[in-house]
Amino acid sequence: MSVIYQKTYNVEKDDYANAGLVSSLIKQSLRTIGVSSAVSRRVAVAVYEAEINMIIHAYGGTITLEISDDGAIRLIASDLGPGIPDIQKALTPGFSTASKKAMELGFGAGMGLPNIKRNADEFHIESSPAGTVLDLKFQERE
Amino acid sequence: MKVSEMIEKTGFKTVVPGEDRxxxxxxxxxxxxxxxxxxxxxxxxxxxxxxxxxxxxAVLREFSCIVLAENAEFPEEVIERAKNEGLTLLYSDLPVYETAVRLFKAGV
Known part of the structure; x- marks a missing residue:
């Protein structure tokens, strides 16, 4: 298995106005190369939540899309910190540490990581004060 | 039902006429x-x-349109973005519940 496509996108801290842009671009790329709408939608939701997390909680970061010759789709969302102190809590639906500003905009439902986990076929997360890395894989479901 | 028919039946005000989904x-x-x-x-x-x-x-979830309830208003930049995306934006002067009821009665 080898990677036949790779692209990295930047996400800036507090850039609420552009939240969803990377997700939209990735979804378009996937549809263009013929990935099913069901898988494209799941990837798009995961990317959107990862973008929002970087904008609200992190000091920005990058999202990389990789497609392998066997059709596997991999997303790596890597931010610049400050890290998630308790990953289990962060994975609990409804748990949020979002700011008042974020909440007023309708963010901070505490559904970000749970939505990502539900939509990905493989979900791996690592976090330290230096940053959080999400490694996700997607494939067609029966 | 198409968005155009839904608008006709509900009387919601069109802010951005997008694709008729x-x-x-x-x-x-x-x-x-x-x-x-x-x-x-x-x-x-x-x-x-x-x-x-x-x-x-709305674009990522592939919604047909957005109905903004309770007399809220879209800022100009949002209207521009919706135009670029071909997304229909509507205004309802009713609260959320009554807005939903009107859509239900329209057969949505």
Whole structure:
């Protein structure tokens, strides 16, 4: 298995106005190369939540899309910190540490990581004060 | 039902006339991740959130249109983004519940 496509996108801290842009671009790329709408939608939701997390909680970061010759789709969302102190809590639906500003905009439902986990076929997360890395894989479901 | 027929039956005011998509059902919600996690393609989305990110959510979730309830207003930048995306934006002067009821009575 080898990677036949790779692209990295930047996400800036507090850039609420552009939240969803990377997700939209990735979804378009996937549809263009013929990935099913069901898988494209799941990837798009995961990317959107990862973008929002970087904008609200992190000091920005990058999202990389990789497609392998066997059709596997991999997303790596890597931010610049400050890290998630308790990953289990962060994975609990409804748990949020979002700011008042974020909440007023309708963010901070505490559904970000749970939505990502539900939509990905493989979900791996690592976090330290230096940053959080999400490694996700997607494939067609029966 | 198409969005155009839905507008005719409900009388909601058109802010941006987008693509005339199919409407199958309604989703109500203002917490964006909740909407992202639970909304379905072709639904009309009723919300009181009017900032730029609602356009991103609606496009990614493939909603048919956004109905902004309770007399809220979209800022100009949001209207421009919706135009670029071909997304229909509507105003309802009713509260969220009554807005949903009107859609239900219209057969959505």
């Amino acid at each position: 199919e409407v199958n059902g309604v989703y109500c919600g203002d917490l964006l991740s909740w909407v992202m996690g639970n909304g379905q393609p072709e639904q009309a989305w009723i919300t009181v959130q009017s900032h730029l990110n609602v356009i991103a959510v």
